[in-house]
Amino acid sequence: MNRNGNNQLKLALEMGKFKVAIIGAGATGLVALKHCVNSEFEVTCFEQSSSIGGLWRYVPIDDNDKTNSPFVYRSVITNTSNPTTGFSDFPMPSDWPTFLPHRLMDKYYESYAEHFNLYKHIKLNTIVICVSKLTENNRWQIKYKPKSLTNISQDEEEQQEEFDYVIVCSGRNYKPRMPEFLGQDLFGGKQMHSQAYKDIHGFEDKRIVVVGNGSSGIEIAVELSRVASQVYLCTREGTIPHVFPRLRDRGRPLDQFATRFLTYYVPKLFTLYQLRKILKSQIEIHKQRGLAKQKPEEFFPGKQTFAINSEFYERLLSGTISVKLNIRELRKDSSIVLVDNTILENIDTVIYATGYDMGFGFIDENSVRIGRNRNKEPFINGDSIRVNQEGEDNCQSNDFTWLYKMMFPPHCPNIAFLGVFETAGSHNMTCELQARYISALITGKISPLPTPEEMQKALESQTDCSRVKTIIDDSGDNSEKKLSIKADWWRYNDSLAKEVGCYPKPSKILLKFGFRMWKQLLFGVPTSVQYRLCGLDSWHDASEWMNIHNS
Numbered sequence: 001m002n003r004n005g006n007n008q009l010k011l012a013l014e015m016g017k018f019k020v021a022i023i024g025a026g027a028t029g030l031v032a033l034k035h036c037v038n039s040e041f042e043v044t045c046f047e048q049s050s051s052i053g054g055l056w057r058y059v060p061i062d063d064n065d066k067t068n069s070p071f072v073y074r075s076v077i078t079n080t081s082n083p084t085t086g087f088s089d090f091p092m093p094s095d096w097p098t099f100l101p102h103r104l105m106d107k108y109y110e111s112y113a114e115h116f117n118l119y120k121h122i123k124l125n126t127i128v129i130c131v132s133k134l135t136e137n138n139r140w141q142i143k144y145k146p147k148s149l150t151n152i153s154q155d156e157e158e159q160q161e162e163f164d165y166v167i168v169c170s171g172r173n174y175k176p177r178m179p180e181f182l183g184q185d186l187f188g189g190k191q192m193h194s195q196a197y198k199d200i201h202g203f204e205d206k207r208i209v210v211v212g213n214g215s216s217g218i219e220i221a222v223e224l225s226r227v228a229s230q231v232y233l234c235t236r237e238g239t240i241p242h243v244f245p246r247l248r249d250r251g252r253p254l255d256q257f258a259t260r261f262l263t264y265y266v267p268k269l270f271t272l273y274q275l276r277k278i279l280k281s282q283i284e285i286h287k288q289r290g291l292a293k294q295k296p297e298e299f300f301p302g303k304q305t306f307a308i309n310s311e312f313y314e315r316l317l318s319g320t321i322s323v324k325l326n327i328r329e330l331r332k333d334s335s336i337v338l339v340d341n342t343i344l345e346n347i348d349t350v351i352y353a354t355g356y357d358m359g360f361g362f363i364d365e366n367s368v369r370i371g372r373n374r375n376k377e378p379f380i381n382g383d384s385i386r387v388n389q390e391g392e393d394n395c396q397s398n399d400f401t402w403l404y405k406m407m408f409p410p411h412c413p414n415i416a417f418l419g420v421f422e423t424a425g426s427h428n429m430t431c432e433l434q435a436r437y438i439s440a441l442i443t444g445k446i447s448p449l450p451t452p453e454e455m456q457k458a459l460e461s462q463t464d465c466s467r468v469k470t471i472i473d474d475s476g477d478n479s480e481k482k483l484s485i486k487a488d489w490w491r492y493n494d495s496l497a498k499e500v501g502c503y504p505k506p507s508k509i510l511l512k513f514g515f516r517m518w519k520q521l522l523f524g525v526p527t528s529v530q531y532r533l534c535g536l537d538s539w540h541d542a543s544e545w546m547n548i549h550n551s
Contacts, residue, residue, distance in 0.1 A: 017042060018041050018042065018164050018165070018442070019041070019042045019043075019044070019162070019163045019164050019165075020036050020041045020042070020043045020044075020163060020164065020165045020166075020167065020442075021043075021044055021045075021046065021131075021140065021142055021161075021163040021165070021166045021167070022036065022043060022044070022045040022046070022166075022167045022169055023045075023046050023128055023131070023166070023167070023168050023169060023170050023362070024045075024046070024047065024054065024168070024169035024170035024171065025045050025046075025047035025052040025053075025054065025122050025124075025169075026052070026053060026054020026055060026056070026109075026169065026170075026171060027053075027054055027056070027109060027419075027427075027428055027431065028054075028169040028171070028418045028419035028431040028434075028435075029045055029047070029052075029054070029167075029169035029170075029418075030052060030109060030112060030113055030118060031087055031428070031431055031432045031435045032167050032169055032418055032431075032434075032435040032438065033045045033118050033121055033122070034112075034116045034118060034435070035435045035436055035438070035439040036167075036435075036439055037116070037117075037118065037121060038439070038537075039439045039442065039443050041165075041439075041442070043121050044121060044123060044161070044163075045118075045121050045122045045123065046123050046126045046128050046142070046144055047122055047123065047124050047125075047126060048125070048126060048127045048128070048147070049124070049125070050124055050125050051124065052109055052110065052113055052119075052122065052124075053105070053106045053109045053110070054171065055072055055171065055173075056072060056102050056105040056106050056109065057072070057102075057106055058072050058073075058074060058076075058102045058103070058106070058198075060198055072102050073197050073198050073199060073219075073220070073223075074102075074198055074199040075101075075199065075219075075223055076101070076102050076219065077099045077100060077101050077102075078099050078100045078105065079099075079215070079246065079255070079308040080253075080255045080425070080426045080427075080428075081098050081099060081253035081255055081256060081525075082094075082096055082097065082098055082099070082100065083256075083525045083527040083549040084255055084256065084425065084426040084429060084525065084526055084527055084528065085100065085105075085426055085428055085429075086108070086428070086527075086528065087112065087428060087432050087528060088429075088432060088528040088529050088530075088531050088532045088539070088542070089529075089532055089537075089539045089542075090111075090112050090115060090116075091527075091529060091545050091548075091549075092108055094548050094549075098253060099246060099253075123144075123146075125146055125147040126144050126145070126146050126147070127144060127145055127146075127147060128142060128143075128144045128362045129143040129144055129145060129158065129362060130142070130143040130362055130363075130364055131143075131166060131168075131362055131363045131364060131367070132363075132364035132366070132367050133364070133366075133367035133368075133412075134162065137162075138414065139162045139163060139164055139414075140162065140163045140164075140165075140166045140367075140414070140415065141160055141161070141162055141163075142160065142161055142162075142163060142166070143158055143159070143160045144158070144159055144160070144161075145157065145158045145159060146159075164414060165414045165415070165416075165442060166414070166415045166416075167415075167416050167418060167438060168360060168363075168415070168416070168417045168418065169418045169419060170360065170362075171419065172356070172358045172419065172420045172421075173355075173356035173358070174356060174357050174358055174359035174360065174361060175356060175357050175359070176193040176194075176195045176352075176354075176356055176357075177193075177354050177355045177356050177357050178193060178352055178354065179211065179352060179354050181327045181328070181329065181330055182328065182329040182330070183329045183330040183331055183332070184330050186330070186331070186332045187330035187331065187332065187334065187336075187350070188331070188332050188333055188334035189334040189347050189348050189349055189350060190348065190349045190350070191349070191350045191352070192349065192350075192351055192352070193351075193352050193353075193354070194212070194216045194217065194220055194351055194352065194353040194354075195356075197220055197351060200223060200224060200226070200227045203224050203227060203228055203348075203349065204227045204228070205227070205228065205229050206228050206229060206348040206349055207228065207229055207230050207232075207344075207346055207347050207348050207349075208224055208228050208230070208231050208232070208347070208348060208349050208350075208351065209231075209232045209234055209324075209327075209336060209344065209347055209349070209350045209351070210224070210231060210232070210233050210234070210350075210351045210353055211234045211326075211327065211350065211351070211352050211353060211354060212234075212235075212352065212353035212354045212355070213233065213235045213236075213241035213307065214307060214353060214355060215307045215308065215309075216353040216355075217233065217307075217351075217353030218233075218241060218243055218307040218309045218312055219307075219309060220351060220353060221233045221312075221315075221321055222309055222311050222312055222315050222321070225315045225318075225320035225321045226320070228320070230320070230322065231315075231320060231321045231322070232321075232322050232323075232324050232344055232347075233321055233322070233323050233324065234324050234325065234326050234327055234338070235323060235324075235325070235326065236325075236326050237325070238323060238324055238325030238326070238338075238340070239323065240316070240323055241306070241307060241312075241323075242279060242306040242307070243306065243307045243308070243309050243312045243313070244275075244278055244279070244306060244307070244308050244309075245278075245308075245309070245310040246308055246309075246310045247310065248278070254308065255424075255425060255426065255526070256525050256526065257274075258424070258425060258489065258490070258526060259522065259523050259524065259526060260490060260521060260522050260523075260526065261522040261523050263490040263491070264490070265522075324338055324342065324344070325338045325339045325340050325342070326338065326339050327339070327350075328341075330350070334346055334347050334348070335347065336350070358420070360417075367412075368409055368412050368415060369409065369411055369412075370402050370403065370409045401485040402459055403417060403420070403485070404449065404450075404455040404458065404459060405437075405496070406420065406421050406434075406485060406487065406492070407434055407437075407438070408449060408455065410452045410453075410455035410456045410459065411452045411456075413449065413452075416434075416438050418431055418434050418435065418438075419431045419434070420485065421485045421486065421487040422485065422486050422487070423486065423487040423489045423492075424489055425487075425489035425490070425493075425526065426489075426526075426528065428528070429493065429526075429528040430487055430489065430492065430493055432528060432531075433493055433496040433497060433500070433531065434496065436496070436500050436502070436536075436537070437496045437499065437500050440499075440500050440501075440536065445500075445501070445536065446499050446500060446501070447499070490526075493531075497531050500535075500536055501535045501536040502531045502532070502534070502535040502536050502537065502538070503531075503535065504521055504530045504531065504533045504534060504535075505534075506518055506521055506522060508534060509521050509533060509534070512533075512534060513533070513543055516547075517533075517543060517546060520546050520547070520550045521533075521546075524546070524549070524550040525549045525550050527545070527546065527549045529542045529545045529546055529549070530542070530546060533546070
């Protein structure tokens with residue numbers, strides 16, 4: 001809420017009927033729901049699937065019900081480690097694995113919802129049709145309908161309800177993004193997006209092409225290389241992608257390398273040198289194969305796509321994965337012509353691991369406007385973000401990077417978008433801080449947002465330090481690039497924590513807990529429980545869990 005919405009907020013809170021709608025019951029939606037419930041709002045969380053957990057809930061593809069098909073495949077595991085992935089006041093069990101498979105992530109979210117009694121606020125099997133602004137009272141009207149559990153092709157009657165505030169937690173992946181290649185509609189083999197991939201069954205002894213060198217493309221290529229006769233990984237340059245192992249030297253998880261001390265007190269060039277050193281050790285052995293044309297010393301995080309996988313380079317050495325240039329043409333005889341005129345013959349399946357378009361198709365196009373100088377048009381309408389080859393905004397598209405503090409459209413004070421950013425650190429940790437910020441904002445525990453004009457000015461002048469706008473291409477499609485919003489992980493987290501009042505200031509931690517805790521804060525595992533050591537909503541068990549995570 002900004003200053004202009006304070007009167008409505010105070011009135012609603014005094015009446016005890018401040019209604020909040022949360023869209024999505026994945027990790028972000030659950031943590032937002034928990035903090036809104038703690039703030040004693042009247043909260044309803046809408047979830048279109050039959051269970052919570054979002055993309056971490058594994059369910060085989062159902063051809064009759066596309067909305068109930070999550071994004072994860074059977075073998076997926078987390079890239080972030082146990083201590084950094086759990087929420088701050090509900091850590092994951094210390095005897096769980098370092099990296100979690102989907103079944104444990106699913107179990108964790110179920111335990112979280114049960115522990116904080118969240119299920120009674122969640123409407124499962126409920127599709128949000130439209131979210132629109134009511135001009136007469138500045139509230140939001142949400143139209144939704146429950147999915148019929150007896151007849152998949154027939155949904156139940158549409159309903160509607162009004163809310164004072166809307167928190168969108170449905171994720172940034174609106175729909176699968178498919179590249180276009182010559183002859184695509186004539187290709188004799190099978191084509192699919194990585195969203196439809198679930199496991200290795202049906203791919204045994206097949207010749208497979210995977211397009212895209214992001215995390216999904218690398219993971220799927222590695223998994224299929226164990227059973228397929230050959231896997232080809234097509235990338236724009238035809239060179240080995242930047243792939244980091246999950247573990248560093250001495251077996252420490254890669255994500256625990258990013259300590260607070262390294263971020264604030266060590267020159268960035270040193271951190272960059274360490275990352276490039278890891279890449280160099282992996283790539284050097286492949287130079288004689290003519291694949292490692294890129295130079296590790298030219299790697300810049302945030303500017304280039306990278307992935308996390310510990311087996312990729314071994315599969316390259318075994319020859320079961322072969323890195324190739326991008327596709328030029330697909331042919332009816334199941335052959336594929338690459339841009340260097342190489343022909344791959346007898347290809348059974350092409351898997352496009354080309355990401356997703358970002359959007360929110362359920363939001364009324366006349367209600368929310370996002371982007372530079374877009375207080376009149378265009379609107380949010382579910383369209384994807386596109387930029388031209390020079391990296392400039394297409395004026396007909398919606399710029400979802402244009403969110404103040406990566407959450408708030410400047411001209412809409414009572415709606416927020418959580419989790420739409422990308423980050424190299426724990427996504428859960430940052431989403432939880434966003435949720436804590438919003439609940440504290442609504443209840444007036446922190447300063448209100450600036451005026452729309454001030455937020456717009458901050459975005460234009462780049463003084464909103466959280467907004468890091470980057471252009472990343474991981475699609476293999478030469479015609480388009482993806483506009484992304486990147487979070488400078490530690491700095492963004494701490495900026496929210498300082499405003500919320502839960503920032504663990506090192507000098508304060510030293511005086512309150514002593515040298516050991518101070519050392520863990522600066523040099524230890526970057527666990528979320530550090531944001532419960534002191535200040536607003538501190539937790540008495542936080543110091544104990546800091547010791548556990550750093551033992």
